[in-house]
Structure formats: C-alpha cells, structure tokens
Amino acid sequence: MSAPSRPLRRDAQRNREALVAAAKGVFAARGLDAPLEDVARAAGVSIGTLYNRFPTRAELVDAALIDTVEASVASAAQALTAPDPWQGLVDHLTAIGGLQARHRGFTDICVRTLPPDSATEQAKRRGHELFVALLDRARAVGALRPDVDTSDIGLLVWAAVRATDGLREVAPDAWRRHLAIVLDGLRGTAAHPLPGAPLSPEAVRDAMAFGQRES
Template identity: 85%
Template structure:
C-alpha cells in the first residue's frame, strides 16, 4: 500500500497555483509549445521553481488544460441530452468552435497525447466517446450525411476555425460563418457522393499537429 500523499507547504501550494494560473493564460494565447520560461515569468517565479513543481511539460499541461477539456466533455453530454439529434450536434460543434477560437491550447490538446493516466487524457477519452455517439445518433436520424466520420468532422472544424485565426483582432467571430458552411455540408439531405474515403485518425493528427510535446 502506497504512503498517503503529503500536502504541500503553504508557499509551495501558492507557487503551484500561480504556475497553473499562468500556464492557463499562456497556453490559451500561444498554444502548448509556448516557452515554459514565459509561464514562470507570468507566475512571478523562477524556471527552477516551475520544474520543481512540474518536472515535465506534460504534467503542467495536464494541470492547466483539464478544466477546458472537461468543459468540452460537458458540452457533449448536454448535446446528447438534446431531443433533436441534429441540433444537439450543431450545439456541440459550435461550442467546440468557441473553445478553439478562444483557447489555442485546447486546439492543440485535441491532437496531442498526454500520458494515459493523466486527468486530461482520460477526459479526452470520455469526450471522444460522446462525440462518436453524437455523430452516430445524428446519422441514424438521417440528419448527418452517411459518408462522413469522426476524422472528417474533426479536421473540418479545425480547418474552419484555424483558417480565420489571423482575423481575430478585427473579426473575432469570423469563424462562425465558416463553421456554418461546414455544418450545411454535413447535412444528410441532398448530399452528393464524396470522392475518396476519410483519412485515418493518425493521418488527421499528423495534419493538425505541427509539433510534439517536449519537456
């Protein structure tokens, strides 16, 4: 039986809280590859203190991103409870677009992998299962075209939001128009056959992730 975890000293807990708060802000604005020195500077502590509290980048990401990932899971749960399968899917995809538009780190974590036992990775697994269920429900109702899968929808949403990233300062909601076009293209009614098949999940991750996590 492992020994119980000792609570952090008050100053150590304060430094941890400052680092998590700073990481949330830095990762939201600049993504998960932002320099950790910037996180330490934002928190008002040394880089040594950061590594003392979070020996790896993945551990810091886990602490900083779990809330926003859980927010996406809650969105999927609400969508599955919606009586209209199509509207539930639309509501969830719109919520995901909002998260991606305001939080670059959330966009990154969707295609990055943390250790399997991390809270964030476990939440991502729940969210993925709910997302698949949303698509299957909308497809079964005839609302979603039958020839698209989770990889298609994920890549289309990522592209629609990321394509307007450079316009955020002057048109922060420009992504909504493009997501609306994507949603119309996903409708089952009057759909035309698509050329080729969907990409594999690995191919989508490679396309969407321009780097890998480092310590």
C-alpha cells in the same frame, strides 16, 4: 503500499496555484509549446520552482488544460440531451469551434497525447466516446450524411476556425460563418457521394499539427 503524499506547504501550494493559473493564460494565447520560462515569469516564480512543482511539461499541461477539456466533454454530454439530434450536434461543434478560436492550447491538446493515466487524457477519451454517440444519433435519424466520420468532422471544424486566424483581431467571430457553411455540407439531405475515403485519425492529427507548426 506507498505512504500517502504529504500536503504541500502553504507557500508551495500558492506557487503551484500561481503556476497553473499562469500556464492557463500562456497556453491559451500561445499554445502548448510556449516557453516554460514565460509561464514561470507570469507566475512570479523562478524556472527552478516551476520544475520543482511540475517536473515535466506534460504534468503542467495536464493541470492547466483539464478544466477546458472537461468543458468540451460537458458540452458533448449536454448535446446528447437535446431533443433534436442535429441541433445537439451543431451546438457541440459550435462550442468546440469557440474553444479552438479562443484557446490555442485546447487546439493543440486535441491532436497531442499525454500519459494515458493523466486526467486530461482520460477526459479526452470520454469526450471522444460522447462525440461518436452524437454522430450515431444524428446519423440514425438521417440528419447527418452517412459517409462522414469523426476524422472528417474534426478536421473540417479545425479548418473552419483556423482559416480565420488572421482575422481574429478585427473579426473575432468570423469562424462562425465558415463553420455554418461546413455544417450545412454535413447535412444528410441532398448529400452527394464523396470522393475517396476518410483520413485516418493519425493522418488528421498530423495535418493539424503541421498547421500549428506553420503558424
């Protein structure tokens, strides 16, 4: 059995906390590919100190994004308690749209994979399970059209938010109107058959990642 890890010295703990706080701000504004030198500068430490505390980018991303990902999981769990399955789904998708609109790092982490034992990746798996339950619940009462799946909805929400990126400074909530249009198209009543089949989760991740590279 390995010896328990020793607690960090006070200065080391302060550096770690400063780096996580700085990474939260930098990743939210610029995405997960932002230069780590910018994170170190915002934290007021050297890049060497950053790598001493977080040897890999994945470890820093995990520490910086876990709270936001957990918030998305809590949203899904709360939505499952809504008396109206459709309203619960709408509330959750609106919350996800809000996270994507104000946090580029969250949008990135939705289509990227960290080590499977990382806290963020474990939270993502819980969130996906809850999301599937939300869809099943809304589908069971006829509120959600039966021919859409998680890939369809994930890509549609991302597209509605991403399409208004250029308006963020003058109309920060413009995405809400476009998301509302998308949500009406997901209703089960009066739905017309859709052409083709849903994209695979891998294809959706590739499409969303390509959009991020183009920004």
